[in-house]
Amino acid sequence: MAQLSVENETKKIDAELMVIEEDIEKLQERKSKLLKRKQSLKEKANEEATKKLASQDWESSDFPWTTKLRATLKDAFHIEKFRPMQLSAMNASLKGHDVILIMPTGGGKSLCYQLPALISDGITLVITPLVSLMEDQLASLEKLGIQAAKLNASSSKEEVNLVHTAMTDIKSSLKLLYVTPEKLAKSKRFMTKLQKMYQIKRFACVAVDEVHCCSQWGHDFRPDYKYLGVLRSLFPTVPIVGLTATATINVTNDVQKMLNMKNCLVFKASFNRPNLYYEVRTKPSTQKECIEELVELLQNRFHGQSGIIYTTSVKDCDQLASELRQQNCRVASYHASLEPADRTKVHTGWRDNKYQAVVATIAFGMGIDKPDVRFVIHHSISKSMENFYQESGRAGRDELQACCIVYWRLSDLFRLSTMVFTEQTGLRNLYAMAAYCIDPERCRREIIASHFDERWESSSCNEMCDHCSSKESTSAEIDIAEHLTTLSQILERAEEQQVRVTAQKLIDAWQNTGQVSLRLPDFKKSTKLPRDKCESILAHLLLEGYLKEDFHFTPYSTISYLLLGGRANFIGDKEIIMKVEASSVDEAEKATSSRGKTVRKQSATHSATAKKPKVDKYLIDVSDSD
Numbered sequence: 001m002a003q004l005s006v007e008n009e010t011k012k013i014d015a016e017l018m019v020i021e022e023d024i025e026k027l028q029e030r031k032s033k034l035l036k037r038k039q040s041l042k043e044k045a046n047e048e049a050t051k052k053l054a055s056q057d058w059e060s061s062d063f064p065w066t067t068k069l070r071a072t073l074k075d076a077f078h079i080e081k082f083r084p085m086q087l088s089a090m091n092a093s094l095k096g097h098d099v100i101l102i103m104p105t106g107g108g109k110s111l112c113y114q115l116p117a118l119i120s121d122g123i124t125l126v127i128t129p130l131v132s133l134m135e136d137q138l139a140s141l142e143k144l145g146i147q148a149a150k151l152n153a154s155s156s157k158e159e160v161n162l163v164h165t166a167m168t169d170i171k172s173s174l175k176l177l178y179v180t181p182e183k184l185a186k187s188k189r190f191m192t193k194l195q196k197m198y199q200i201k202r203f204a205c206v207a208v209d210e211v212h213c214c215s216q217w218g219h220d221f222r223p224d225y226k227y228l229g230v231l232r233s234l235f236p237t238v239p240i241v242g243l244t245a246t247a248t249i250n251v252t253n254d255v256q257k258m259l260n261m262k263n264c265l266v267f268k269a270s271f272n273r274p275n276l277y278y279e280v281r282t283k284p285s286t287q288k289e290c291i292e293e294l295v296e297l298l299q300n301r302f303h304g305q306s307g308i309i310y311t312t313s314v315k316d317c318d319q320l321a322s323e324l325r326q327q328n329c330r331v332a333s334y335h336a337s338l339e340p341a342d343r344t345k346v347h348t349g350w351r352d353n354k355y356q357a358v359v360a361t362i363a364f365g366m367g368i369d370k371p372d373v374r375f376v377i378h379h380s381i382s383k384s385m386e387n388f389y390q391e392s393g394r395a396g397r398d399e400l401q402a403c404c405i406v407y408w409r410l411s412d413l414f415r416l417s418t419m420v421f422t423e424q425t426g427l428r429n430l431y432a433m434a435a436y437c438i439d440p441e442r443c444r445r446e447i448i449a450s451h452f453d454e455r456w457e458s459s460s461c462n463e464m465c466d467h468c469s470s471k472e473s474t475s476a477e478i479d480i481a482e483h484l485t486t487l488s489q490i491l492e493r494a495e496e497q498q499v500r501v502t503a504q505k506l507i508d509a510w511q512n513t514g515q516v517s518l519r520l521p522d523f524k525k526s527t528k529l530p531r532d533k534c535e536s537i538l539a540h541l542l543l544e545g546y547l548k549e550d551f552h553f554t555p556y557s558t559i560s561y562l563l564l565g566g567r568a569n570f571i572g573d574k575e576i577i578m579k580v581e582a583s584s585v586d587e588a589e590k591a592t593s594s595r596g597k598t599v600r601k602q603s604a605t606h607s608a609t610a611k612k613p614k615v616d617k618y619l620i621d622v623s624d625s626d
């Protein structure tokens with residue numbers, strides 16, 4: 001009997017528990033819906049408030065600080081007038097708003113927090129990712145007689161103590177304090193000082209340099225930047241000014257979330273550097289020819305001018321510099337493996353024009369403020385458009401004409417892809433850079449602009465890129481579907497033999513050379529196209545998703561192999577159109593039936609209105625011509 005009542009009661013409890021579980025589930029669903037709704041209402045209100053704020057006239061000269069701001073611009077910085085967006089950004093932050101300022105490299109971002117810092121009470125905290133950058137900034141502020149200090153991992157005890165005292169000393173004239181993000185993340189003592197500085201109303205502003213580093217979607221995410229999210233909650237009334245040369249809309253939105261910025265004003269100066277001439281060259285297949293070209297550039301076209309040659313690795317950098325020196329070029333190499341003293345020697349030697357060019361890895365970059373850099377040559381492509389834009393942007397800071405040349409070769413893409421493929425957007429970013437290089441006709445500025453979500457008319461290029469300046473050249477559209485078929489047969493063959501193929505091997509087999517077992521039995525299917533063209537077609541198929549990279553680790557390196565990409569499954573008998581320079585199909589034209597036509601290239605002066613050329617089916621493979 002007792003046994004029965006226990007069982008009954010247990011059943012009843014179970015039934016009730018089930019009802020409760022269902023209720024909890026429903027309530028949780030409701031809770032999550034309400035939270036989502038609340039978030040979207042908040043975002044909407046934020047968006048509307050931002051819109052309203054953005055519609056205000058931030059360029060106005062009617063703010064209470066305007067007179068002082070202009071006077072300090074002249075007296076302290078010896079600058080006569082503001083560049084576009086500088087005044088808006090300063091007015092907004094002085095009014096207490098959060099600001100994101102997107103301005104090209106060398107555009108004058110630093111002034112946008114340095115000048116307000118001078119006319120505000122207290123100290124502006126500047127967060128900067130690199131110690132070298134910090135040192136450069138301090139050196140130029142010192143020249144201007146502006147009180148600034150830095151704190152980083154290598155600061156001495158005395159330095160730390162002096163800075164800590166100045167932070168809370170109302171008599172101190174310290175105006176700018178530079179710190180690394182890890183200093184904020186790791187030093188509790190420093191955070192306590194900041195809180196004191198805030199309590200006594202000496203915390204004027206936070207400037208976050210290279211703010212795109214906050215975003216995982218950016219090209220240069222840095223984990224320490226994540227910690228900066230606490231600034232808003234700890235110092236709710238201190239305006240945050242985020243500065244970057246490169247940020248897409250996605251990155252800008254992400255940055256605002258990461259930093260908890262409210263009603264943030266985003267000011268974006270045009271990416272366009274009208275004085276920079278953009279050019280892409282095919283990199284010669286041998287190092288010897290490449291050196292010859294570079295020597296020719298240094299000794300003729302850029303004779304007596306100053307520049308930078310970027311390479312990918314320390315080894316390339318030293319080798320290239322040494323080979324150029326053997327040809328009597330005045331160059332020095334610069335990379336992260338150099339001792340700090342040697343780095344400084346190279347930097348100053350170049351600054352004083354003792355060296356015509358620095359052959360450098362990307363370690364040579366942030367903080368370079370040489371005004372008369374007349375050329376930046378990329379001996380190998382950059383790993384993203386953002387990097388390219390920043391690196392090439394070191395040319396022509398004096399607003400006089402300068403040249404930005406990239407050498408493109410498919411093998412460089414694969415060297416870089418093995419370095420970046422583990423990053424969240426590494427491959428996507430790299431492929432965007434490659435697409436810039438292999439485009440045979442679009443205005444280079446237009447490609448850069450669309451990458452940074454800016455509307456652009458290529459007619460505004462003023463013939464300041466290789467495509468817009470060569471008005472007479474034409475482009476053609478060719479169908480490369482048959483090439484893909486051949487390549488997929490080689491890849492299938494490789495798979496049957498359980499071997500992996502690199503791009504190099506794939507092209508070898510396609511050209512009926514290299515490993516015999518990979519070549520197609522029907523040699524007529526192989527191609528007689530020169531290597532350069534095979535590489536271009538392969539690059540196009542890769543960037544369009546018909547081929548994909550497959551990475552494998554060895555104990556010494558990472559290797560990129562090729563496989564068929566997702567898009568290859570859906571072609572059927574459709575065309576795969578690729579644009580090429582018309583001159584490059586002339587030979588093929590002679591060798592094959594004239595099923596295709598070349599189309600006039602969209603040149604600088606008429607591209608905005610030109611009709612879209614008709615697409616013609618045109619096979620450039622000459623393999624069956626004999």
Ligand SMILES: Nc1ncnc2c1ncn2[C@H]1C[C@H](O)[C@@H](COP(=O)(O)OP(=O)(O)OP(=O)(O)O)O1
Pocket residue numbers: 079080081082083086103104105106107108109110111245366367368369397
């Ligand atoms: N309004 C101005 N008029 C004349 N020169 C200016 C003006 N604003 C800034 N400058 C100068 C100061 C520097 O020498 C140079 C570049 O400024 P800087 O603030 O270092 O650029 P930036 O911070 O945008 O570049 P980077 O992205 O390389 O850090 O321009």
